[in-house]
């Protein structure tokens with residue numbers, strides 16, 4: 001099944017087409033990657049899908065529902081989570097607190113429940129804690145749960161960002177350079193974490209610079225160049241595409 005359908009998507013900033021006429025199907029249970037040189041429009045594409053930017057052309061639908069003009073909050077509540085190119089953890093909070101913040105979007109209790117510690121609020125707090133711990137464990141960082149985000153290594157921060165996104169119980173996870181800044185020797189393990197997501201019911205749309213990682217991970221790769229689609233195909237097709245070699249891999 002096609003989870004995310006992007007059709008003729010465009011975003012102009014002043015005179016610049018950051019994304020132009022991009023179409024892409026993200027299939028359920030797959031890892032789809034977006035690659036391209038710096039400034040190719042990868043992060044802009046993510047911001048469009050997630051509702052941070054309004055497209056200037058085209059349409060996006062998720063599970064058949066039009067989300068072209070959906071707000072980020074509604075997008076997350078609808079089942080799309082993301083991590084940011086620059087990890088945005090709360091530095092002065094523990095990893096557990098950070099991941100708990102990801103649960104807010106699933107919250108059904110209100111201020112009244114919170115202030116008066118209603119049974120609903122207590123029940124929800126317990127579930128949130130369980131889900132947050134589950135996400136930390138899945139991402140292999142549960143042992144750091146009481147450490148402040150600013151005190152753990154970059155790789156642990158990156159894994160926690162994934163845990164935070166998973167805590168929202170997404171069906172689609174957008175990862176913007178999830179392994180950025182991680183030492184080369186850690187990327188295999190990190191790749192394995194991403195690879196295990198589809199079995200958990202989480203499909204992945206991924207931007208990543210580490211080529212070897214992408215080629216071993218992605219089912220389908222979209223190559224962007226100057227905001228436009230240069231190529232789309234399997235890792236083998238992309239690696240042997242002359243346009244891609246010329247514009248990107250060869251440079």
Ligand code: ADP
Pocket residue numbers: 013016017018036037038039040041042043044045
């Ligand atoms: P990538 O993530 O592939 O490196 P981006 O999507 O960040 O590329 O940027 C694509 C182009 O759009 C770049 O030329 C960038 O300068 C421009 N751009 C991105 N965001 C904005 C913005 N908010 N305002 C103006 N220009 C932007």
Ligand code: MG
Pocket residue numbers: 042043044085
């Ligand atoms: Mg980017």
